[in-house]
Amino acid sequence: MSGARRFSLLVNPVSGGGAAPGAVVPVARLLRDAGAEVEVTYSPGPKAIAKLVATAVARGDVVVSVGGDGMLSSVAGQVSAGGGLLGLIPAGRGNDFARMLGVPDDPEQVARILLEAEPSAVDLIEVTTPSGEKVQVAGSVYVGVDARAAEIVDGARWLPRKLQYPYAAVRALASFRPVQMQVSLDGERRSLGVATVVAANSGFYGSGMKIAPDAVVDDGRLDVVMIAAANKLDLIRSLPKVYEGEHVHLDEVTVLRGQELVLAADRAVAVGGDGEPLGLLSPGDELRIAIRPGALNVLK
Template structure:
């Protein structure tokens, strides 16, 4: 490992990420960094939304802000770091770690520390999400509505299950009770209408703890991958679920993939919306209240292997 060249780090830790795994993940990484001569400050947040003044102070001091947790924690930090022109690092320590999976990042402390010490900042895209007149939110990986958002709500209720079983369990149970959405989706000004089980607007290939929902997505191409799975019988949807893990679902007739830079979605009935494992609200019914999702090209400087 080379000298850190005076790098300083401000770790922001979600103590509940990964069923409490995040605090334990900090210790070996911080020790390696300090042994290499780096300065490390650690702050524990009360939830996935980091304290804004901590981020602002860290960026103002020229520190690299490090997200320790899962995708929700990362998204809660990334927007503010991007706005302030800072650099972000990742210690993957959540249940899903889908954005880290997309970037090929390991949770091994030695590998994590090597990237923080030696990695180079790379510009990646983010998503801006506005539901109706609400303030826009920044999401790193994907926004979704329909059966997958319902599954996300179920995941939060089954933390007693082993982590690897939570998402598959939630997906099957959500499919067993889902109601199709009459979705109106506008992509770069072109309107599409679907009877959909789910609509996903993706910046990353992965969501739902390893499901390869958008196989062609890239985090630095300035495009959104909109994946619509049309409503089918519950049995057919459950049988097709395994295909999502390797991306083979996009070959099915009921799956549509459209790429663009700006997307609006509305539809009925009212169903949940989620983003990177966090609830965003309900899908608006009216066109005037539609959810708008825009790509923010190259918005975030993220430390990655050089």
């Protein structure tokens, strides 16, 4: 192993139900043992993170996200903006972007990747909210029932981690009302009643659900998965298919690919990205979701 790189490890202390602080210790030790200079900071909040990332990138450090997908997305946009290099220590509940990149959770393997891997350019998703705010997301953005499921997950910490997402999905589907969505992908428009629309860069979301089985993180395209409104019981019964990516063969599922997606809805509907709430899409507003090809350099 080479110790030529410097590292700034940014830790979300609540990721994975508090698992992140424990996950960072062995990796930091291995990096230091290899001769690397390592700085560990526990997340003081989004505004402070932006400043920490900017300082680390300017210093030439590899910025390492220690947490889950939400933490990674909050850091990735800042690293991209500064032209920096991102590393991952998976320590959240889902770790779906790490899963997509093939980054393991074994400390020795993670340390070897951080020390020795060559940078790879991957795409990011840029969301423009109705208010004009731009948000960077690494894995996927979703509008509909899965955004509601993400909210339920946050209140299901009393369950074993493996059960939290399936429980939340069933709860969300049981109570969700379909939404009529106006969908425009690269200018091609359609209208349909949906349970959800997912714009995916990564194939995985929801702790291992293979929502977009053919997605590639460096192809410069969004995989847009639209699940039409259907019988709730049928949707619940089809959930196991999502883990294998077999749901895309159902009649209710349409998969499209493109670079810019614009969504409008007939009623207020929740929007989420990588496990984090992104607000509401209200009637009369538009949500723009675009791919940024090769926007982020990452170690994997």
